[in-house]
Amino acid sequence: MDVLLAALADPARRRLVTLLAERPRPVGVLAELAGARQPQTTKHLQTLERAGLVTAQRTGQRRVYALQPGPLRELAAEVSRLAEAAERAGADFARHGLSLDAERLAAAADGWADDRSFRFHRSLTGPADQVWRHLTEAALLARWWTPDDLRVSQLVFEARPGGRIVQEYRDAEDLGGTDVVVGRAEGAVVEVRPGEHLRYRLSPLLPDGSVAFTAHVEFELRPTSAGTGLDVHYRITDSTIDSADFVAGIELGFGQSLDKLAATVSQRSLT
Incomplete structure (x- = not known):
């Protein structure tokens, strides 16, 4: 999970993930759509591949990358668990905050x-x-x-x-x-x-x-x-x-x- 989060921490890599979520694409097209140089794009794709987020196939002279949904589903599940836990804890926190405001206002003497x-x-x-x-x-x-x-x-x-x-x-x-x-x-x-x-x-x-x-x-x-x-x-x-x-x-x-x-x-x- 740490490797996955580190790979997604860079905005340029998140842009590539977004593009690959639409369809598999070759390196040159990805670089053009992302507005980046091809060597930089290749390095980013290698990082994403090591994190298990993308896979590649060579077709003729082209190297085509595709997004792997599994790691994203695992990340989504973990984020969902965190959100649910935060919601439960936050409900009591918010309720206590409202009570604090009301009692402080009432405490006039x-x-x-x-x-x-x-x-x-x-x-x-x-x-x-x-x-x-x-x-x-x-x-x-x-x-x-x-x-x-x-x-x-x-x-x-x-x-x-x-x-x-x-x-x-x-x-x-x-x-x-x-x-x-x-x-x-x-x-x-x-x-x-x-x-x-x-x-x-x-x-x-x-x-x-x-x-x-x-x-x-x-x-x-x-x-x-x-x-x-x-x-x-x-x-x-x-x-x-x-x-x-x-x-x-x-x-x-x-x-x-x-x-x-x-x-x-x-x-x-x-x-």
Whole structure:
């Protein structure tokens, strides 16, 4: 693929490929149509031939070149896969961008997002006790408690009333800790009913260490025929003007985290 892309990187060679896509042509005609000297054209055609893009036949005194469709189809398939991946990733990026613009516009004064709430539901395949462990044990929490592009780099979760919560997160690919910390949040557990109900408050911190807002998060678990039904209520208080970027990411980011939770529990249920 690298050889193919290198061969197509030159505009003169792409012009020859375009001409040969119409029909096979001899070197002299290609040079004339491309507005180039024949020796240059021959060199370009040799490069294209080494890349597998063209093949040649000698007919009398003429050397006629034809385009090979196979490598172009492979390139088209690879570009199509990249485009589809970019479309999937770009959809969330664009959605988050729209949310950022809207929340920044709405954040006109402190308290602007107070009592804003979000509700989530997930049907999980594991039993309630297994789901509970993923909600309260730090080692299991770290597997899912961030959106797709982030990872937990520090986590404290003391699953008792008044217990301390610390969550620090970095870029998912920053395994060496060379980039900046993306975010940090601190809070406390409020209510615990093992296997049934968990409530805590958690405050994302601004770069200066002050509170952006306080999230009041409640998890309700109930057994179902397929495993466990999970309902989450996420409510905001103490919002500051500077919390707009955090608020903009809640629906998408927390939703992605819960999707990771569902996938993690499902995998453990199969083992």
